[in-house]
Amino acid sequence: MYKVFVNDKPIILTSSLQKEENFPVYIFKNASINEILYRLKSDDLQGIYLYSTNLLNDWEVFCKNFRVITAAGGLVLNTDKEILFIYRGNKWDLPKGRIEKGESIEETAVREVEEECGITNLVLDRFLLKTYHIFYMDNETRLKETYWYLMKSDYQGELVPQEEEGITEVVFKNEEEIQKAFLNTYANIQMVYKAYLTK
Structure with missing residues (x-):
């Protein structure tokens, strides 16, 4: 499916x-x-x-009906098992971005999380799933395929949102805060979270 x-x-x-x-x-x-x-x-x-x-x-x-864009991102846990969220476009999201030439999918996932959140000490744990969504850009219908990985970090420093990417907030959220964030997020992000809980 x-x-x-x-x-x-x-x-x-x-x-x-x-x-x-x-x-x-x-x-x-x-x-x-x-x-x-x-x-x-x-x-x-x-x-x-x-x-x-x-x-x-x-x-x-x-x-074949679309231009396919490949991206990768991460669901990042800190030492308190809180999850790293970004706020972009008036929605709570997880950090992700497009693959660059010469990069592996895993390298893209780690780089994008680091760039978008100002975080370091990321350890790639395991692959979670791929998600797909259709969007419109430059009068073209595109299909974004995103590879998601579970990551862990013991980073204790300040989180810095990548403002040039439209990110205004970066924060670790506990279970209660995650459920609130899910009132204003994307269906794909909830799928990533469910994959983390079940894998």
């Missing part, structure tokens, strides 16, 4: 006939991706299922 968010509304590409949500079902080979995107943006649809009989092949076909 692949879950791709459009403004926090999921397109769920699946080969399973089981439905967890009451979303309409489209047959992938008959579906118009542009029509689906239009409906998700303009209708009161909360999400859709795309039923596939060949998931890997259909995922490749799906991705």
Whole structure:
């Protein structure tokens, strides 16, 4: 199964006939991706299922509709098991950014967290999951594929938000504060957190 968010509304590409949500079902080979995107943006649809009989092949076909941007980021724990959050675009988010030429995905994840948060002493623990979302930039529809890693740090210094990236706050949050942040975050970020809890 692949879950791709459009403004926090999921397109769920699946080969399973089981439905967890009451979303309409489209047959992938008959579906118009542009029509689906239009409906998700303009209708009161909360999400859709795309039923596939060949998931890997259909995922490749799906991705060809977009310019794919690869990014990486981290869910960072401090010694108190608090999680590092950034505040950007009036939403709570986790640090992440695009891969640069010659970098590995892991190197990108660590660099982006360091740059966006002013943190050091990061230890890469394990891969959590990949998330996908569709966004619009320069009159082009793009698909962002983000690799997320669990990281740990004993950094005790001041956290410095990367203001040129639109980040206005960087803070470690405890469980209660995380739940409050989730009232104003993205669906993908909640998926990353769930992956951390279950892996």
